[in-house]
Amino acid sequence: MHDPMGPLRESTRRAFFSQAGLSVGALGLGSLLQSSATAEERPALAPHFPPKAKNVIFLFMAGGPSQLELFDNKPKLMELSGQETPASFLEGKRFAFLKGNETLLGASRPFQQSGESGATISDLLPHHRKIADDVCFIKSMKTDVFNHGPAKIFQQTGSPQPGRPSIGSWVTYGIGSEAENLPGFVVLQSGPRGPRGGSALWSSGFLPTNHQGVPFRGQGDPILNLRSPDGFDRESQQAFTQAVGDLNGLRYDAVGDPEIQTRIAAYEMAYQMQMSAPELMDLKSEPQHLLDLYGAEPGKPSFANNALLARRLVERGVRFVQLYHTSWDQHGAEQSLEEELPLRCKQVDQASAALVLDLKQRGLLDDTLVVWGGEFGRTPMGQTNKPTGRDHHVDCFTMWLAGGGVKPGITYGETDELGLSVTENQVHVHDLQATILHLLGLDHERLTFRFQGRDFRLTDVHGRVVREILS
Numbered sequence: 368m369h370d371p372m373g374p375l376r377e378s379t380r381r382a383f384f385s386q387a388g389l390s391v392g393a394l395g396l397g398s399l400l401q402s403s404a405t406a407e408e409r410p411a412l413a414p415h416f417p418p419k420a421k422n423v424i425f426l427f428m429a430g431g432p433s434q435l436e437l438f439d440n441k442p443k444l445m446e447l448s449g450q451e452t453p454a455s456f457l458e459g460k461r462f463a464f465l466k467g468n469e470t471l472l473g474a475s476r477p478f479q480q481s482g483e484s485g486a487t488i489s490d491l492l493p494h495h496r497k498i499a500d501d502v503c504f505i506k507s508m509k510t511d512v513f514n515h516g517p518a519k520i521f522q523q524t525g526s527p528q529p530g531r532p533s534i535g536s537w538v539t540y541g542i543g544s545e546a547e548n549l550p551g552f553v554v555l556q557s558g559p560r561g562p563r564g565g566s567a568l569w570s571s572g573f574l575p576t577n578h579q580g581v582p583f584r585g586q587g588d589p590i591l592n593l594r595s596p597d598g599f600d601r602e603s604q605q606a607f608t609q610a611v612g613d614l615n616g617l618r619y620d621a622v623g624d625p626e627i628q629t630r631i632a633a634y635e636m637a638y639q640m641q642m643s644a645p646e647l648m649d650l651k652s653e654p655q656h657l658l659d660l661y662g663a664e665p666g667k668p669s670f671a672n673n674a675l676l677a678r679r680l681v682e683r684g685v686r687f688v689q690l691y692h693t694s695w696d697q698h699g700a701e702q703s704l705e706e707e708l709p710l711r712c713k714q715v716d717q718a719s720a721a722l723v724l725d726l727k728q729r730g731l732l733d734d735t736l737v738v739w740g741g742e743f744g745r746t747p748m749g750q751t752n753k754p755t756g757r758d759h760h761v762d763c764f765t766m767w768l769a770g771g772g773v774k775p776g777i778t779y780g781e782t783d784e785l786g787l788s789v790t791e792n793q794v795h796v797h798d799l800q801a802t803i804l805h806l807l808g809l810d811h812e813r814l815t816f817r818f819q820g821r822d823f824r825l826t827d828v829h830g831r832v833v834r835e836i837l838s
Contacts, residue, residue: 412543414808419772419837420736421545422681423538423803424688426674426719428711429519429562430695433745433757434765435786436708439506440478440487443784444747448473452748456787463513463759464698465748471785472749472757475704484776491712494720500776501723501732502767503836507780507789510743510796513759515696516563518742522796523568523689525825532572532816533580534800535687537825540571540578540816541809545684549647550581553685555673558693558714569689573818580689583648583676584668647679661721671718678725681735695741699749699756706754723769736771736806738799740764747786763789766799772806774838797830805832 435441449470457467476489482499495502512518517527524531532540535552544551554569562568569580618624650658650665650672658664662671670692677688695711697704719739726732744764745757763782769775780792801811804825811830815822 412541414542415810415813416808418542418806418808419734420770420806421734422686422688423535423736423738423771423807424677424681424722425534425690426715426722426737426739427519427522427562427689427691428695428715428739428741429558429691429693430515430697431518431741431743431745431759431764432695432711433697433704433708434506434763435745435747435757436474436476436704437489437492437712438487438504438765438767439763439782439786440489441474441747441782441784441786444471444786445473447471447785452785452787456783456785460762460787461513462746464750465746465758469746469748469750471747472755475755482776484778486776486778491709492716494717498720498723498769501727502769503773503775504765504767504778505780505794505799505833505836506763506765506778506782507791507793508740508744508764508766508796508799509789509793510761510764513743513761515742515759518759518761519562519564520567522742523564524570524572525797525800525827529564529567529570530572531570531823532574532578532825533569533689534803534825535569535580535689536571536574536578537814538687538804538807538809540574541804541814542686542807544686546680546686547684549644549680549683549685551686552578552580552689553680553687554580554582554689554691555676556582556691556693557668557670557673558691560693562691562693568691573823574816580687583644647683648676650675657725660725662717669718670715671721674718674722675725678722678729678731681726681731682729697745697756698758699751699754702756703754704756726770732770734771736773736803737769738766738803739768740766760787762787768836772838774836777836779833779836792835794833795829797826798833801826801830802833802836806837 435444452469452471474489476491478487478489479496480486481488481496484500486499486502486504488495488499510518510521512521512527520529521527523533539551552569556562569582571579650663653675657675661675663669663675664672670690673690677690680688692715694702694707696702697708723732723737726735726737744760746760748758750756750758763786780794781790782788783790804811804814811824811826815824
């Protein structure tokens with residue numbers, strides 16, 4: 368039946384949502400406490416089984432750090448450096464830019480066995496040697512995608528195409544957050560630029576939007592438009608928030624759109640964060656010896672500051688903290704292994720190790736899972752000469768995990784003598800995702816969301832829990 372009021376109703380609805388979105392704080396906030404979600408928007412907010420970890424800090428090295436210069440020592444590759452790659456080694460392999468006539472390239476950095484575990488770590492990461500016995504190195508990682516943007520999205524969402532929920536969104540959808548006045552999923556960025564893939568890396572996809580990651584800025588206001596205008600006092604802000612919440616509540620009763628509940632919670636969360644966010648970001652409250660441990664400098668945006676903020680976030684109950692540090696894409700020419708890789712390592716080495724040591728000293732490492740790595744690795748063949756670089760490599764690379772139910776001081780998986788293929792205990796990206804969820808008490812096959820007629824999950828139809836690395 369034709370509804371003569373239909374266009375008017377739709378116009379009014381559009382006007383209401385466009386006007387209701389213009390508020391102090393709401394513009395900058397995309398993720399909220401899961402306690403604000405309605406029962407229809409979320410599962411039971413309980414783990415499927417007892418978890419080992421409560422929180423995750425994912426240190427993402429965007430661009431693909433070279434495992435061959437950092438963790439996977441290959442003496443044979445050094446011996447054969449400059450020679451042609453055996454044709455049998457290249458059969459069935461895919462690369463982004465190699466032409467097929469490149470020669471093998473040995474690592475130019477010395478390696479050293481570290482800790483009682485004897486983990487091999489290069490001199491580019493001297494601070495990592497302090498945590499060798501706290502970390503599980505996975506040298507047999509594999510992914511499916513060799514271009515940066517899609518590979519990052521694949522690592523974070525389980526699909527190379529934008530539009531799927533990120534792992535942080537799946538986690539908060541599954542078990543919520545313990546933070547009372549901060550989002551459950553926070554994103555921190557550092558490096559020369561933002562990561563390729565952009566906001567698709569922390570999108571909630573088809574999950575309710577209150578599970579989207581919230582980017583915090585490293586200096587100034589942590590979230591844009593969060594601060595009240597001059598002359599707008601706390602009481603006025605509270606009255607405004609209450610009035611808008613009441614109006615949105617009336618609209619929800621009328622149309623039942625669950626996104627209106629998200630909007631209501633956004634105003635409430637923005638109001639709470641006006642007090643909590645500035646205190647969180649004030650690193651000057653940390654003792655000098657801890658600032659020195661991380662190499663953090665309050666007021667100056669850096670990976671070190673973000674690593675310290677990550678610890679402060681999980682202390683306050685934030686469930687999932689994602690750090691991105693960019694420009695690990697050393698192909699040669701402008702981005703070389705000789706100059707750019709040491710610079711990137713210097714920017715993250717000390718703070719990465721400090722985070723593990725700090726969490727351990729505070730008794731937080733037992734239930735905080737720390738993950739370190741990029742979207743793929745680098746080839747054992749050089750891409751250019753003087754300066755040198757390496758191409759993207761999907762068939763093997765290294766990541767490490769610490770805390771949160773992972774065995775410390777072990778190395779899992781092996782690659783061949785040239786570092787071209789996995790020879791033992793392959794761990795696919797979907798396996799890593801399944802394992803992270805498992806440590807949080809979530810079964811990756813049961814954590815699903817029905818969308819467009821079928822049940823979706825983070826690992827799609829793949830993935831196994833890597834039980835061999837669990838404590």
